[in-house]
Amino acid sequence: MHFIFGKLRNAFILLLLSIYLTLSGCSGVLLHNWPQSHEYIPDRYVLNSVLFYPQKAYQCGPxxxxxxxxxxxxxxxxxxLVPEVFTxxxxxxxxxxxxxxxxxxxxIAYSVSGPDALLAELSAGHPVIVLQNLGLSWFPAWHYAVVIGYDLPKAVIVLHSGITPRKQIPLRxxxxxxxxxxxxxxxxxxPxxxxxxxxxREYISAILGLEKTSQWKAAVEGYETALKRWPDSLLxxxxxxxxxxALSDFESxxxxxxxxxxxxxxxxxxxxxxxxxxxxRGKNQEALKAAYKAVKLGGPLANIYQKTLEEIQTWNSMIK
Amino acid sequence: MSSLRRMKKPIAGLVIFTLSAFTIISVPAHAVMINTAEIFKQNQQDLARERINMFLDRSEVRKNLETWGENPNEAKARVDSLTDQEIAEIATRIDQLPAGGGALGTILGLAVLVFIVLLITDILGFTDIFPFVKKVDK
Incomplete structure (x- = not known):
């Protein structure tokens, strides 16, 4: 759990404001309706395959x-993981x-936001890391936990959190x-x-993150997964x-x-x-043909196509 | 020092030779692959433009525009001349429209809708309501 103290003066102003808001009956937080039961997902589901690691002070992230x-x-x-994620x-x-x-x-790091997405992922067997503020908006206590299940009729969520495995807390x-x-x-x-x-788009964007960290093998696997689901995806x-x-597998x-x-x-x-x-791959004539085709098709990246064509032409004329 | 001076020509020759050799040999090494992120960006902009055109096709939006004496088709034509940044700005606003719901949602939705229409007409240069909108040069 992390406590980040704001400036005292700001805190005081916010305190007055929150008292005002409380008195005027405005909680400020719109609560989502968690379904009592759901058409597409089971009423209760808890993953047993997630190992629990108790956290040390402040180190809920790792x-x-x-x-x-x-x-x-x-x-x-x-x-x-401490040196990788802890600041x-x-x-x-x-x-x-x-x-x-x-x-x-x-x-693959994929963002999951809101109760519906959370329940959908859990019932598909995927644990979800969530960021909670266990304090108040003006006196935050940020905390990471891993949601591993839920029970809709009992209205509880099950998490591996802090030093407690399979902690049950009310949905609300x-x-x-x-x-x-x-x-x-x-x-x-x-992947x-x-x-x-x-x-x-979201999934491809997550694979792009793998590309950025040069995880090319994982990226290949990710794109193959994407093509199974969206066979027509240009991206x-x-x-x-x-x-x-990037892996120098030019044949594939x-x-x-x-x-x-x-x-x-x-x-x-x-x-x-x-x-x-x-x-x-040394197929210079075919390369030239493809480069011509790209230039002919044009589009917003036409100047790059032109450059490709010129380079291949230059090279071909040099080796002649 | 004098020996170095004597070496001037051969050294210069060597430098010229190496540099030019590098230039010739390295030309094909600069592969001009178009990376995935580039296509992703392009694709995103196309989608955003499509969303704005769909928004302008909505009956209540057309009605709003017509009430203010603007031609919806002219508005659509001008969307093509917007920069990618302006497109992204408008598309984000459209995404913020509440998706139906109760009475409050409807009122809120209407207010946001009018705001977006005005934002678009501002950017297109039909109106001049928001000081933060940079005008398109016509």
């Missing part, structure tokens, strides 16, 4: 992440570093503490699994081809980009990248 990583198949423990000056772990650390271990209380972080939730998944609430095709290219890259030219015969970027790959 503990929560270790539990999620372990569950996803990455051997881990809070101690080794000593703030006595806590920032959300962005939690996301970055998941990616560095080749895992949980929501009050979660709402103060704007329902910040994080899914840490192996072979799709989040239950996945949308194409997944290009991403998969580019990831193979060629196959993917060729496939993509059939799916997207009017997309210049696909032909541009195919040209690069073909040229890398």
């Amino acid at each position: 503990a929560a992440l270790a539990m999620a990583l372990e569950w996803s198949g990455v051997p881990s423990n809070p101690e080794v 000593p000056s703030r006595k806590g772990s920032l959300q962005s570093t939690m996301i970055a650390a998941s990616r560095r271990h080749g895992r 209380l949980f929501e009050n503490t979660w709402a103060r972080s704007n329902y910040w939730g994080l899914l840490v998944l192996p 072979s699994q799709l989040p239950a609430t996945a949308t194409e 997944a095709h290009i991403g998969l081809g580019n990831s193979y290219y 890259a060629e196959k993917i980009f060729r496939d993509a030219t059939c799916h997207y015969p009017t997309e210049g970027s696909v032909f541009n990248n195919l040209a690069q790959v073909l040229w890398k």
Whole structure:
């Protein structure tokens, strides 16, 4: 648990304000309706496959992440994660570093926000890291916990939190503490699994995070998962081809980009990248043809296509 | 020192040779692959433009525009000339529209709707209501 003290004066003003708001009957927090039961998900569900790690002082971030990583198949423990996510000056772990650390271990970091998404992910068997404010908005006590289940008829949520495994707390209380972080939730998944609430753009964006940390093998797996779900996704095709290219697997890259030219015969970027790959493989004439095609199709990136064409032309004329 | 001076020509020759060799050899090494993030960005902008056009097609929006004497089709035509940043700004506002619900939601929704329409017309240069909107040069 982390306590970050605001300036005393501000706190005082906020105190007066909150007293006023309380007296005037405005709680300021809109409560979401948690369903008593749900059409699409079971009434109660608790994951038994999530190992519990008790946290040390202020270090709920590393503990929560270790539990999620372990569950996803990455051997881990809070101690080794401390240097990766813990910021000593703030006595806590920032959300962005939690996301970055998941990616560095080749895992998809996918954001889960709000009760509906939380229940959907849980019933799909995915534990969710949540950020709670156990204090008040003006006197925050930020805390990371791992939600592992729920029981709708009993109106409780089950979490691995602090030093308590399988802690049950009332839905209403949980929501009050979660709402103060704007329902910040994080899914840490192996790239072979799709989040239950996945949308194409959000999922691809999560894989882009893997690309940024040069986790190309994980990115390949992620894009393959995306293509299974969205076989027509242009982004997944290009991403998969580019990831193979980054791994210097030009043969697979060629196959993917060729496939993509059939799916997207009017997309210049696909032909541009195919040209690069073909040229890398020494298929200079075919490369030239693909580069021409990209230039002919044009579009917002036309100047790059032009550059590709010129480079291949220069090279071809040099080796003649 | 004098020996160094004597070496001037050969050294210069060597430098010129190496540098030019590097330039020639390294040309193809600069692969111009278009990365996934670039396509993602492009795609996002296309989607945002599509969303704004869909918004302008909504009957209540058209009615609002017509009440103020603006031609909805002209508005749509002008959306094409907006910068990506302006597009993103408007698209974010549209996303904030509450999705139906009770009486309060309807009133709130209407207010936000009018705000977005005015924001768009401001950016397009039809109106001049919000001081924070930079006008399109016409």
